[in-house]
Amino acid sequence: MKKNDLVKLRGKKLSEIEDLLKNKKLEFIKAKTNLKAKREKNLKKAKILSHEVSQILTIIRERELSESESTKTNNIKEESAETKD
Numbered sequence: 001m002k003k004n005d006l007v008k009l010r011g012k013k014l015s016e017i018e019d020l021l022k023n024k025k026l027e028f029i030k031a032k033t034n035l036k037a038k039r040e041k042n043l044k045k046a047k048i049l050s051h052e053v054s055q056i057l058t059i060i061r062e063r064e065l066s067e068s069e070s071t072k073t074n075n076i077k078e079e080s081a082e083t084k085d
Contacts, residue, residue, distance in 0.1 A: 001055055006059070009059055010062075018060070020056060021060070024049060024056060028046060028049040028053060031046045
C-alpha cells in the first residue's frame with residue numbers, strides 16, 4: 001500500500017478496516033493457492049498481500065492501544081478528582 005492509502009485507512013472506521021482485512025486475507029489465500037497450482041503469473045502477489053495484511057493489522061493494533069491509553073488517562077483524571085474532594 002502506498003502512504004496515501006495508509007493515511008486514508010487510518011481515517012476510516014474500525015468496521016470498514018476489518019472488512020478490508022477480511023478481503024485482503026481472502027485475496028492472499030487465493031493468490032497462495034494459485035501460486036502453488038502454478039496459475040499465478042505474478043510471483044510477488046502473495047508477498048505483497050501478506051505485507052498489506054500486516055499493515056492493516058498494525059493500524060488496528062495502533063487504534064486499540066490509543067483507545068486503551070485514553071481510557072487509562074480518563075481513569076487517572078477521575079481518581080485524582082475524587083481524591084481532591
